Amino acid sequence: MSGHLPPSVLNALIDNELSPAELARVNEHLAQCPSCTAAALSTSMLKQAAAQAGRSHAPSAQFMDRLAHHSHRTPVAATTPRQHWLNWAIAAALALASVVYIATRHITRQHTIASLAHSALVSEAVDQHIAALASTVPPGVISTDQHTVKPWFQGKLPFSFNLPGTLPPATVLEGANLTYIGNQPAAELLYRIHKHRVSIFVTANNEAAAPFTADLAGFHVQSLTADHLQAVAVSDVNPTDLAALARDFQQAQQSSPPEH
Amino acid sequence: MQWKPTTRDAARDFETLALPLAPSLYNVAFWLTRQQTDAEDLVQETFFKALRGFSSFQPETNFKAWIFRILRNTYLTSRTGLAATRTVPLADHEDAPLDAAIDWDTPEGRMIGLSNQAQVRSAMETLPPHLVEILLLCDVEEMKYKEIALVLDIPIGTVMSRVARARTALRRALLGTNMNSKAGRREEPK
Numbered sequence: 001m002s003g004h005l006p007p008s009v010l011n012a013l014i015d016n017e018l019s020p021a022e023l024a025r026v027n028e029h030l031a032q033c034p035s036c037t038a039a040a041l042s043t044s045m046l047k048q049a050a051a052q053a054g055r056s057h058a059p060s061a062q063f064m065d066r067l068a069h070h071s072h073r074t075p076v077a078a079t080t081p082r083q084h085w086l087n088w089a090i091a092a093a094l095a096l097a098s099v100v101y102i103a104t105r106h107i108t109r110q111h112t113i114a115s116l117a118h119s120a121l122v123s124e125a126v127d128q129h130i131a132a133l134a135s136t137v138p139p140g141v142i143s144t145d146q147h148t149v150k151p152w153f154q155g156k157l158p159f160s161f162n163l164p165g166t167l168p169p170a171t172v173l174e175g176a177n178l179t180y181i182g183n184q185p186a187a188e189l190l191y192r193i194h195k196h197r198v199s200i201f202v203t204a205n206n207e208a209a210a211p212f213t214a215d216l217a218g219f220h221v222q223s224l225t226a227d228h229l230q231a232v233a234v235s236d237v238n239p240t241d242l243a244a245l246a247r248d249f250q251q252a253q254q255s256s257p258p259e260h
Numbered sequence: 261m262q263w264k265p266t267t268r269d270a271a272r273d274f275e276t277l278a279l280p281l282a283p284s285l286y287n288v289a290f291w292l293t294r295q296q297t298d299a300e301d302l303v304q305e306t307f308f309k310a311l312r313g314f315s316s317f318q319p320e321t322n323f324k325a326w327i328f329r330i331l332r333n334t335y336l337t338s339r340t341g342l343a344a345t346r347t348v349p350l351a352d353h354e355d356a357p358l359d360a361a362i363d364w365d366t367p368e369g370r371m372i373g374l375s376n377q378a379q380v381r382s383a384m385e386t387l388p389p390h391l392v393e394i395l396l397l398c399d400v401e402e403m404k405y406k407e408i409a410l411v412l413d414i415p416i417g418t419v420m421s422r423v424a425r426a427r428t429a430l431r432r433a434l435l436g437t438n439m440n441s442k443a444g445r446r447e448e449p450k
Contacts, residue, residue, distance in 0.1 A: 007424045015398060015423070017405050046427055047399050053380035054400040057290035059283055063300050067307060068279050120308040123301060127338055183313060 005029060005036045007043075014044045121232065122214045122221050124181055129199040129219065129234040132177070132188065139175040139190055149176045149189070157185055159204045161229055164248040170194050171245055181232070191245060196237035200249060205230040213239070222246050226253035274314045277323045278307060285331055288396050292335050292389055302338060306331040325403070325410040332393070332411060383433035391426040398423055 005013075005026065012018050013026055030037045132139075141152040146163035153160075156178050163173065170193055177188040184203045191198040205225055214221040220239045223232045224246050233246045285306060289299035310317075310327050317326055384392055397403045397411060405419045412419070 007428070008420050011423050011427065012405075012420065015405070043427065046430065049377070049380045050384065050395050050399040050427075050430060051402075053377045053384055054291070054396050055287060056377075056381055057287045057299070059286040059300070059303070060296075063286070063303075064282060067282055067304070068275070119301075120305045123305055123338075131337070183309070 004033065005039070010036070010040050010043050013040055014047055118212065118214075121182060121223075122216055125199070125201055125221060125232045125234050126216045126219050128179060128181070128188065128201065129197075130217075132190065132199055133197060139177045139188075141177075142175040144173050146173060149173060152176060153178070153187055157187060159228060161187070161202055161226075162252040163189070164245075164252040167191075167248060168193070168241065168244040171241070189249075193235065193237045193241045193245065196235055196241075198233060198235040198237060198242065198245060200231055200233045200246075202229055202231045204228060224250045226250055229253060270314055271311065274311050278310060278327060281324060281327060282307075284401060285327065287400070288328070288393065289331060289335070291384075291392050291396055293338075294385075298338075302331065302335055305338075306334050309334060322407055322410065324401075325407040328397070328401075328403075328411045329413070380430075380434065383430055383436075386433045387426065387429050391422070391429050394419070394422045395426045395430065398426075 009018075009022075009026060013023070018026060030040060141149055143149050146165060150161075150163050153176070167173070172192045174190045174192050174197075176190060179186050179188045179201070181201045181203050187200075187202040189200040189202065191200065205228055211223050211225055213223070219234050219236050220242055221232060221234050222239070222242055223230065225231075231246070231249060233242055233249070235242050282303065285303050286299055289302040289306075290296065293299050293302060306327065310330050313330070317323065384395065387395070394408065394412070397408045398405075403411070405416050405423075408419045409416045414422075
């Protein structure tokens with residue numbers, strides 16, 4: 001090996017990424033080159049320093065509790081042989097406690113998953129709305145006409161929905177995009193109320209979910225469910241105006257079959 | 261795409277694999293977001309997405325790389341991630357000089373700098389997110405280049421060049437702090 005070892009080889013050396021043949025050649029070079037040996041030592045020290053300094057943020061116990069379910073095992077109390085009745089009572093109590101524990105654990109798990117799903121949906125919807133606000137790319141379909149926007153989704157979504165024919169005052173349909181919410185294909189309907197932009201994300205509703213409202217990062221979030229749909233409206237407009245639009249959208253879904 | 265409900269067994273398997281990685285995921289999340297609440301939200305959302313997509317995870321593949329990739333993708337579409345990508349370069353500057361152009365400080369100075377964790381941490385905080393994350397994956401998480409390539413969705417060659425660039429940038433930052441501290445010492449009144 002002629003010349004000095006390049007940084008990529010030094011890094012691969014200390015990251016243990018060299019093949020045995022490459023390692024043999026590098027070791028042979030290092031045995032004859034004090035400069036590269038010093039550089040390898042320095043790089044190794046830098047890696048160690050970065051490893052120590054980089055491991056500097058630990059989650060709080062409360063946060064870990066939210067992620068994990070701690071099972072507390074209660075020790076079984078010792079009993080005397082003569083206290084058979086007490087044995088049976090304890091056995092019955094343990095059985096009852098086990099049933100209660102399993103049921104509670106199941107409910108807690110379901111509640112945690114539901115809570116995670118709820119906060120993830122809000123966070124993702126707000127993120128996507130902000131991304132739409134910041135985007136310089138025009139939406140997939142630009143139109144104020146519901147009869148142009150709705151057919152644009154044909155063949156793009158595994159479900160259909162209605163757009164309200166009449167909208168609240170100062171509310172205008174601006175267009176729509178195809179997106180994904182929670183790994184599901186979704187329609188993103190773009191409205192404007194006065195100068196505030198609104199995104200309504202529409203997905204297929206595969207499970208019963210109660211409507212909710214939430215506030216995140218200054219944006220108001222309102223969900224609604226229809227027969228086969230779930231929609232989440234996001235905007236920084238006042239909640240009353242957003243609720244009026246959401247109500248019209250929900251009422252539009254009640255007209256069956258979907259309008260053309 | 262249909263919603264696939266997670267079975268109880270799958271949820272238990274997921275917990276077994278994912279919970280031990282929570283501190284590592286949080287550490288990387290904190291470095292990326294620089295905020296406790298944002299880091300918690302990022303890890304929580306990562307867990308949720310990973311749990312929901314756990315049925316698509318191939319057991320014979322690398323779970324750690326898989327969930328770290330979800331964390332990174334979630335970060336990139338988050339508010340802080342979007343803000344970061346608008347203010348720092350996403351791609352490597354391939355024409356930027358590497359080690360050859362660095363004027364190394366004295367070995368003594370380097371030893372002092374590397375032994376001071378706070379100084380190294382401060383230097384790491386000055387690096388852009390895409391360089392910090394590769395140092396965290398390579399040095400802190402001790403992932404192989406192949407695993408890092410999976411997490412970051414880049415070729416192994418890019419991993420190697422980015423590792424080199426990250427360490428060069430860290431050296432530069434440390435050199436700067438060393439020089440500043442020396443200058444400070446020289447300016448101290450006798």
